[in-house]
Amino acid sequence: MYGEIEGTGFEILDPQFTKCVTGHGRVERLWTGARWTEGTVWFAAGRYLLFSDIPNNRMMRWDETDGSVSQFRTPSNYSNGNTLDLQGRLITCEHLSRRVTRTEYDGCITTIADSYQNKRLNSPNDVVVKSDGSIWFTDPTYGILSDYEGRSAEPEQNGCHVYRVASDTGEITAVATDFVKPNGIAFNRDESALFVSDTGASHNHKGPKHIRRLELNPDGRTLGQSTIFADCSAGLFDGFCFDLEDRIWSSTAEGVHCFAQDGHLIGKILIPEMVANLCFGGAALNRLFIAGTTSLYAVYLGVNGH
Ligand code: MG
Numbered sequence: 001m002y003g004e005i006e007g008t009g010f011e012i013l014d015p016q017f018t019k020c021v022t023g024h025g026r027v028e029r030l031w032t033g034a035r036w037t038e039g040t041v042w043f044a045a046g047r048y049l050l051f052s053d054i055p056n057n058r059m060m061r062w063d064e065t066d067g068s069v070s071q072f073r074t075p076s077n078y079s080n081g082n083t084l085d086l087q088g089r090l091i092t093c094e095h096l097s098r099r100v101t102r103t104e105y106d107g108c109i110t111t112i113a114d115s116y117q118n119k120r121l122n123s124p125n126d127v128v129v130k131s132d133g134s135i136w137f138t139d140p141t142y143g144i145l146s147d148y149e150g151r152s153a154e155p156e157q158n159g160c161h162v163y164r165v166a167s168d169t170g171e172i173t174a175v176a177t178d179f180v181k182p183n184g185i186a187f188n189r190d191e192s193a194l195f196v197s198d199t200g201a202s203h204n205h206k207g208p209k210h211i212r213r214l215e216l217n218p219d220g221r222t223l224g225q226s227t228i229f230a231d232c233s234a235g236l237f238d239g240f241c242f243d244l245e246d247r248i249w250s251s252t253a254e255g256v257h258c259f260a261q262d263g264h265l266i267g268k269i270l271i272p273e274m275v276a277n278l279c280f281g282g283a284a285l286n287r288l289f290i291a292g293t294t295s296l297y298a299v300y301l302g303v304n305g306h
Helices: 015-020
Strands: 009-012 028-032 037-043 048-053 058-063 069-073 079-084 090-094 099-103 109-113 127-129 135-138 162-165 172-176 182-187 193-198 210-216 223-231 240-242 248-252 255-259 265-270 277-281 287-292 295-300
Touching: 009 015, 015 265, 028 058, 037 090, 037 287, 037 295, 048 079, 048 277, 048 287, 079 127, 090 127, 109 135, 109 162, 127 182, 135 182, 172 223, 182 240, 182 248, 223 248, 223 255, 240 277, 248 277, 248 287, 255 287
Parallel strands: 037 079, 037 277
Antiparallel strands: 009 265, 028 295, 037 048, 048 058, 058 069, 079 090, 090 099, 099 109, 127 135, 135 162, 162 172, 182 193, 193 210, 210 223, 240 248, 248 255, 255 265, 277 287, 287 295
16 A cells, blocks of 8 residues: 555656655555546545545545545435535535535535526536635536436536536526536635636547636626636646645646646646546645546645645
8 A cells, every 4th residue: 555556656847846745755546446536525524535436426435544435425416526615514516416516414415506597507527615605616518428427418508617606695607608618626725716627628639628717806706817727738637726835736647737826837746547636635734635537546745735
């Protein structure tokens, strides 16, 4: 478990990445046995990590106290991205039910969003909660393209959009409607901008494979200027997250790519499987948990998440 795993390692492309890794840090494979891992989310109070295994229609739970992995929820409605809200409750994107849900303290599941303008959503993919409690999520069609990661269906929406759910009224608005396949989603530290990956190249090689930066307007609810933050040099960017110093750690086909605030690639963590998502966890939030196709990986870093 603690030995060097073939195909893992670090690539330092800029000296500033040196402080991001530790001298003895090694990538560990914590568990394997999934078909497509996604949606990592860390529960600090319970010292466990939840993640999705989409094609197997289940959510898994890795326990930090003994390293065990168990099925947390099955069936999971082909859950994908997960996050926590401000009260520490689980927020989940579900492909099969084409909705975003909240798991309440008693275990009941509440639907937060399943339609927009009286039409069903496509298949919510990834989700983030802003400091005002609003819930922002992406809605590409991956869960309705076939029966593998959900159920095949015709889209009802006129595109694949990014949505915001107001914390007070529950009102759903489309905040970005010019994506091909919006996917990973996160705010930078001061929430001055929303970052969203576009995996449009998954079904059209000429399609986008980048992360976009969308400035938040002063109202904190709508988006303004959009620029391309970074293009992916290894497959596609799926899920990603920020560290405390606003670097982006993103999934790619060859592992994790780390970007400085200005969008230049400063280093890589090589993983022997395609990575779909990742999050910081552990008591000090200095451990990166990585969903890599069939396996869950982790590595201690020299920097912390939040
Ligand atoms: Mg995703």
